[in-house]
Amino acid sequence: MTKLLDLPESKHVLPGNRACAGCGIGIGLRQIIAALDGKAVMAVPASCLTVFGGMYPTSSVAVPWVNVAFPSTAAAAAGLAAGLRATGRSEEMTVLAMAGDGGTGDIGIQALSGAAERNDDFIYLCYDNEAYMNTGTQRSGLTPHGARTTTTWAGKRENPKDLPRIMEAHGIPYVASTSAVYPTDVYDKVAKARDMHGLRYIHMNTPCPSGWNFEPKDTVRIGELAVECGLVVLYEVVEGAFRLTGRSAALARRNKALTPVAEYVATQGRFRSMDEETTAEVQAWVDGRWAGYVARHAAGD
Ligand SMILES: Cc1ncc(C[n+]2csc(CCOP(=O)(O)OP(=O)(O)O)c2C)c(N)n1
Ligand code: SF4
Ligand SMILES: [Mg+2]
Numbered sequence: 074m075t076k077l078l079d080l081p082e083s084k085h086v087l088p089g090n091r092a093c094a095g096c097g098i099g100i101g102l103r104q105i106i107a108a109l110d111g112k113a114v115m116a117v118p119a120s121c122l123t124v125f126g127g128m129y130p131t132s133s134v135a136v137p138w139v140n141v142a143f144p145s146t147a148a149a150a151a152g153l154a155a156g157l158r159a160t161g162r163s164e165e166m167t168v169l170a171m172a173g174d175g176g177t178g179d180i181g182i183q184a185l186s187g188a189a190e191r192n193d194d195f196i197y198l199c200y201d202n203e204a205y206m207n208t209g210t211q212r213s214g215l216t217p218h219g220a221r222t223t224t225t226w227a228g229k230r231e232n233p234k235d236l237p238r239i240m241e242a243h244g245i246p247y248v249a250s251t252s253a254v255y256p257t258d259v260y261d262k263v264a265k266a267r268d269m270h271g272l273r274y275i276h277m278n279t280p281c282p283s284g285w286n287f288e289p290k291d292t293v294r295i296g297e298l299a300v301e302c303g304l305v306v307l308y309e310v311v312e313g314a315f316r317l318t319g320r321s322a323a324l325a326r327r328n329k330a331l332t333p334v335a336e337y338v339a340t341q342g343r344f345r346s347m348d349e350e351t352t353a354e355v356q357a358w359v360d361g362r363w364a365g366y367v368a369r370h371a372a373g374d
Pocket of ligand 3: 204
């Protein structure tokens with residue numbers, strides 16, 4: 074595992090963009106592009122990520138980038154990969170499709186599922202800020218149970234879709250779950266995916282101070298707390314073999330109860346109206362999932 078001080082300096086994600094202060098996307102994006110050494114071509118739909126792309130002719134991301142229609146990110150990436158293959162340049166650069174949770178789990182899922190079924194040759198990275206943030210915080214299929222958005226005033230009633238698991242069911246070579254606030258975990262997973270072929274799917278949690286309603290200075294603390302309480306789990310599935318990574322692996326080794334979900338929800342305004350009953354439901358859901366991850370880790374399947 075790469076050590077924090079050994080991470081390369083970010084040469085391709087430049088200072089200066091219009092994203093909110095404390096945005097988790099920027100932290101993760103630096104490691105993603107660094108792991109590809111800037112040798113990437115990106116396909117990106119409408120989202121907060123396009124704010125980092127900026128308005129032509131300026132951009133804070135110094136790699137080629139195609140803005141694509143919302144449902145077609147994976148289809149566009151498959152086309153870019155086919156183009157590189159046809160011109161004999163597949164080994165020169167990686168095709169990186171990168172989209173939000175709404176653009177991936179709701180709007181883009183059919184194109185992504187098709188690309189996974191064909192095992193098209195690109196990395197798809199979904200950054201998950203847990204709602205449609207660029208348009209002012211509407212509920213997505215990945216918004217957590219209990220979270221308040223502009224379309225769930227009383228708190229969302231459903232559990233979020235488990236997108237990495239849906240992708241794993243396609244039998245693709247690589248699936249990973251990470252968090253932007255663990256830079257070495259992000260870097261190592263993207264670097265591993267870079268050296269593989271076929272469809273590689275990485276899911277990255279990205280805390281969002283504006284939509285989750287917390288102070289920008291707390292991004293890293295809140296991202297870490299999500300892992301401490303098991304709402305976000307760091308893992309990878311390589312050719313079907315599952316293992317927990319980084320902090321999640323350490324928590325499993327410790328073999329103690331995780332931090333209660335109640336501590337996490339107390340840190341964010343979006344959970345302000347969450348009552349004790351809902352918190353207990355979410356806790357039970359997290360406990361069940363965590364036990365499943367720990368069992369898979371132990372079995373190595
Ligand atoms: C076809 C289409 N429908 C709706 C929009 C408006 N729109 C732009 S960004 C966005 C939110 C995307 O949410 P997500 O994919 O989660 O990314 P985030 O904004 O959270 O980073 C929406 C609905 C659009 N640009 N195009
Ligand atoms: S709304 Fe959230 S995800 Fe979007 S730029 Fe602001 S902090 Fe980042
Ligand atoms: Mg989103």
